[in-house]
Amino acid sequence: MTKAVRYDEFGGIDVLRVDEVERPVPGDGQVLVRVKAAGINPSEAVIRTGALTDMFPSTFPSGQGSDLAGVIEEVGAGVDGFLPGDEVIGFSNKRASQAELALVEAGDLTRKPEKVPWEIAGGLYVVGVTAWGAVRSVSPQEGETVVISGAAGGVGSLAVQLARRTGATVIGLASESNHGWLRSHGVIPIAYGDGVADRIRATAPQGVDAFVDLYGGGYVELALALGVARERIDTIADFAAAAKYGVKTDGGTEAGPGAKILAELAALIADGHLEVPIAHVYPLAQVREAYTELERRHTHGKIVLRP
Template identity: 50%
Template sequence: MPKAVKFSRYGGSEVLEVVEVDARPPGRREVQVAVVAAAINPGEIQIREGRMHEAFPAHFPEGQGSDFAGVVTAVGEGVDFPRVGDEVIGFSDGRDAQAEVVTIDASRVIPKPHAVGWNEAASLFVAGTTARACIVAVDVRSGDTVVVAGAAGGVGIIATQLAVLAGAAVVATASEENHAFLRSLGAIPVAYGKGLADRIRKIVPDGVDAFIDAHGDGNVQVAVDLGVAKDRINTIIDFAAKKKFRVKTDGMSTVEPREVLTELARLVANGELKVPVYASYPLERVRAAYERLGARHGLGKIVLEVRPADSV
C-alpha cells in the first residue's frame, strides 16, 4: 500500500504521521501519478495548527500538500492527455500531494518539460501562482520601481524575477546572506528590519510605484510610508493590514493555475526563471521539513523527495 502524510488532530509538526493509504484507481477523466517530489508551503502549517479552521477546516484524518511532480501510472476513461509514462507537474486542491500516489482530475496536471528538474517542478504551483497573482494585483509595468518584501522566500523569489522580466526595477528585501543571489537575478537587495523605509528612499529617491509584501512584519506600513498608492500594494500574509489600510490581498485563487503553471514551467525550462531549493527531505522526515520551514530562513523552497523518477 502507498504511504501519505496525514494528521488526526490540530497541532505542531508532532501530529504529522506517514501512514499507509488505499491507492484509489483513476475514475473517468482522472489520472494516477506516482509522486517523485512534493513541495511544502507555509500556509499548510497554519491549516495544520488550526489557525485557519474557519476558512479551511480539516477533516480528520487530513492530508497535506498541493504541489507535486511525478510519472503517470494509470489513466481513466475519457483521458486523452496525459498518457501512462508521461512526466507531469500536478496541482491539487485536495490536500493530498504529500504522498507516494495521487489520483487527480487530468486537467490538474501539465507536461513537465524535460529541462525542468523534479524538485523545481514540484515547487511551482503554490509559490508560482501566488507570485503571478501579486504581479497582476499591483499591475507591474516596464519602467516601474517595485519593492518585493521577503524576496528570498518561495513566493518572493519568483515575484522578484517576474517583475524583472516585466521590465521593472526591483528592490528586494531579504537577509544579507541572500543579497548576492538576489543581485544575480537583477534585483537591488536591501536588508529588512528597522529603518527599511529610509534605506529604500536612499536606493530609489524618485519613489516606489508598487509594493509586494510576502513577509508581513509591518511591511504594509512601510509601503504606505513610502507613498505607494494603496491599489498598488498587495500582501499575501498581513490580513490585518487589509482592514487597516484597505490594500489588496490577492493570492493564487485570482489567477488561472494551469495557464500560469505552464508559463512558469516554460520560463524555468528556458533558463529565464530560477526556483532554488535550499533543503530536501524524504517523505518519512516530513516533520523535520516543516520544522525547517517554520524557522523562516532559507533561499527558495523545501521539497519532499518521495522516490527516484527511474523507480517508477
C-alpha cells in the same frame, strides 16, 4: 498499500506521520500520479494548526500538500490528453500531494518539460502561481520601482524575477546572506529591520510605485508611508492590514487557471529565463524535519519532499 503524510488532529509538527494507506483509484476525470517530488508551503503548516478552519475545514485523518510532479500510473474514465507514463506537473486541491501516489484532476495537470528537474517541478505550483498573481496584481511597468518583502523566500525568489521581466526596477527586502543571489538576478537588495524606510528612500529617491508584501509584520503600513497607492499594494501575509487599509490580497488563482500558469512558468524554467532555488530536499519519511526548517522562516528558496 502506499505511503502518505497524515495527521489526526490539529497541532504542531509532532502530529505529522507517514502512514500506509490504500492505493487510490482514479475516478471520472482523474489521474493517478506516482509522485516524484512534492513541495511544502507555509499555508499547509498554518492549516495543520487549525488556525484557518473557517477557510479550510478539515476532515481527519487529513492528508497534506498541493504541489506535485510525477509520472502518470493510471487514468480514469473521460480523461483525454494524458496516458500512463506521461511526466506531469500539477496540484491537488485535496491536501494529498505529500504521498507516493496522488489522485489529481486531469485539468490540474500540465506536461513537465524534460529540462525541468523533478524537485523544481514538484515545488512549483503554490509559489509559482502565488508569485505570478501577486506581481500581476500591482502591474509593475518598465521604468517603475517595485519593492518586494520576503524577497528570497520560496514565493519571493520567483516574484522578484517575474517583476524584473516587466522592466521595472526591483528592490528586494531580505537578510544580508541572500543579497548576493538577489544582485545576481538584477534585484537591488536591502536589509530589513530598523531604518528600512530610510534605506528604501535613499535607494529610490524618485519614489516607489508598487509594493508586494510576502512576509507581513508591518509592511503594508511601510508601503503606505512610502506613498504607494493602495491599489498598487498587495499582501499575501497580512490580511488584517489589508482589510484595514483596503489594499489587495491577490496571490493565486486570481491570476488565471493554475495549470495554464504552471505551463508558462515551466517553459520559462526550461528555457533558462526563470530560476527556482531549492533550499533542501527531504525524503518523505522526514516530513517533520522539512516543516521544522520551513517554519523557521529563513529559507532561501523551496523545500521539497521526495517520496
